[in-house]
Amino acid sequence: MAQKRSGSPLDKAKLAVNFAGASVLAGLLTAGLALPAAGALGLTAKNTADSFDSIPADFKTPPLSQASYIYDAKGGLIAKVYDRDRTIVKLDDIAPVMRQAQVDIEDARFYEHGAIDLKGVLRAITKNAESGSVQGASTLTQQYVKNVFVEQAGDDKDKFLEATRQTLGRKIQELKYAIKLEEDLTKDEILTNYLNITFFGNQAYGIEAAANRYFSTHAKDLTLPEAAMLAGLVQNPSAYDPTLHPQAAKTRRDTVIRRMADLKHITEAEAEKAIATPMNLKYSPPQNGCITAKQGMGFFCDYVRNVIKTDKVFGKTKADRVKLLSRGGLKIFTTLDPTAQESAQKAVTQKVYAKDPVAAAVTMVKPGTGRILAMAQSRPYGLDAKKGQTQVNFNVGSDFGTANGQQVGSTFKPITAAAAIDGGMPATQVFSSPNKMPYPNMSTCNGQWVNVEGAVVPNESASEIGPYAMQEAMAKSVNTYFVQMEQQIGICSVKKMAEKLGLGVAATGKRIQQVGALTLGTESFAPLHMSSAYAAFASRGTYCNPIAITSITYGSKRLSVPKSTCRRVMSEKTADTINTLLLGVTQDGTGTQAGLTDRQSAGKTGTTDGRLNAWFTGYTPDLAASVWLGDPMQNREMRNITIGGTYFSSVYGADGPGPIWRTAVSGALVNTPASQFTTVVIPKPEPPKPKNDDPKGDDKGDDNKTGDNRAPGRGPGRGHGPGQPSGQTIAGPGGFSLPPGLGGGQADANGDNGTDGDTPAP
Known part of the structure; x- marks a missing residue:
């Protein structure tokens, strides 16, 4: 022309x-x-x-x-x-x-x-x-x-x-x-x-x-x-x-x-x-927004959209940022791995149905990069609640969505352990770990937390009676062990480690509280928070804040995008020790149902009071993932409940989220060569050697000496003899020390019916 x-x-x-x-x-x-x-x-x-x-x-x-x-x-x-x-x-x-x-x-x-x-x-x-x-x-x-x-x-x-x-x-x-x-x-x-x-x-x-x-x-x-x-x-x-x-x-x-x-x-x-020629229409209906995303990608799409709406790198005001997204013709390239996403989506929807009374969510992160690889939920992204759909992203907190997270339970214990080990505590540390005890008073960053209400912390099982060393306590998830650890290092140390791992602010948007139960996971987080924190263990102590966007083009221009900032938050030795401890959880601890068969995997189970939430957060050297399962409204206890067609008398982190995690991660890593953790050797503490100067083996001991006989039902060498006044430290025959305030056991004249000496003093 x-x-x-x-x-x-x-x-x-x-x-x-x-x-x-x-x-x-x-x-x-x-x-x-x-x-x-x-x-x-x-x-x-x-x-x-x-x-x-x-x-x-x-x-x-x-x-x-x-x-x-x-x-x-x-x-x-x-x-x-x-x-x-x-x-x-x-x-x-x-x-x-x-x-x-x-x-x-x-x-x-x-x-x-x-x-x-x-x-x-x-x-x-x-x-x-x-x-x-x-x-x-x-x-x-x-x-x-x-x-x-x-x-x-x-x-x-x-x-x-x-x-x-x-x-x-x-x-x-x-x-x-x-x-x-x-x-x-x-x-x-x-x-x-x-x-x-x-x-x-x-x-x-x-x-x-x-x-x-x-x-x-x-x-x-x-x-x-x-x-x-x-x-x-x-x-x-x-x-x-x-x-x-x-x-x-x-x-x-x-x-x-x-x-x-x-x-x-x-x-x-x-x-x-x-x-x-006939009209031969091949009509493609309008596809606008995250609701049209396939393979469950709607929630990740929603996260990306919220990143752009909230980050000032994309505009001074929210209105400017929304306009840029909806009118700017952006080409937004993200971190989402389609293989990992497909695997996560299949795993979560096979185990938990959309209309089940509870929901599940899983987030995957690449260690050492902060890249979010997958974000899946059991309830589809949509507006039809009758079909089980929701637009609430359970994978994130209120900063990038409308959810407020859920209590994470015992998945928080490795954060306490990391703080203790990085502060010099040996991995062989033993605490008396009674089956039940009041929360002791603890130091904080600005004073002291006092158990004014006399709250008591029990272990999960009646058989969980100490003393325990760290490796066994982590594998069995012994509550009283980690409360005693928290008391010894101070809540402030736990809080600071949490902050380093991106957990200083809860999913609600509020800063975490310095209370005695912090180590037991009373704060609420989302799978994105927990997978990112555990990714630091996988990368041997380097934490990277999560990112979803790799690049954006705006016409012929390339826009600045939020970058992941990676920083060392603990020593390599500390991370290697945590990896060794959490390997034990999947090998012979509470997380065996989540353990992978073709490669090393580490992780931690978590179950909250009333069975309202169950978690498994774990990782390999190549991938970190966190799975949450529970009622988003926190009204339904997971007891006598059918989830995904399977009946549960009581849901735990091991049998609820654990299998979801294993299926999701296995599929995500199907073509990835198996990597190995760098581990450390953690010596097992010497068992107490019984003192028996009676050749017939019937020495009863006396009320002035350390008894050799144990209280009924206790294993060899765990008797501690006469108790000491509250506030003193005593040692059993194997050298197990009890922290101040946890002595107080008493032995009778025969030494065989006394208390164990590791229960709280009156």
């Missing part, structure tokens, strides 16, 4: 209408619009000319609203987010037949006239006079200007009505701006802009979106019949909607084809063949 660039605005006006003087122009416009006489409206030639001159000439086209695309780590589309579904394309990305069809049906002399087609205006005047109807004479340039006004109006209804109102003033304004555009842009540029801005119905703005909507193809690949149908839509997208009015759409399409043949832009044979 030949094209020419116009000269000055005045020259362009002369070329366009072949006359000078705004009075004649006004008359033509008035007649063209079939308006009453200009005099009746008080529109004198001078007034019209003044109006024309008073319109600013610095017309600027705004950036077009475009859809933003969110992609996974392998380039797969997760979701498209938009106010208007539009993807801007270049001239070369629009099929020539599409460009020709649009020109032929809308403005056949587009490449011959200026901003105004004088012949078209005169033809419209004549036909209006003959028929009494109104026929416009707008050029493609003028129509483009009108579409710009519509685009600027956005969702403002008043501005939209003003932009589409057919008045003489509006026509004059369109004309002056059209003249300006014809001076600044080539014809091809104007046509390209027009095809990118115009509305084709069914939420499709611009030719690329239209090609995808109706034919599931790209604008550059449109055929003659397809192009003719789309070109015909522009005049009235509702009346010619092929999904609602297929016959009207075909008739209109054929009209475009005949018009192209009349203008000799296609042959008669091509026209007949195109007219004989």
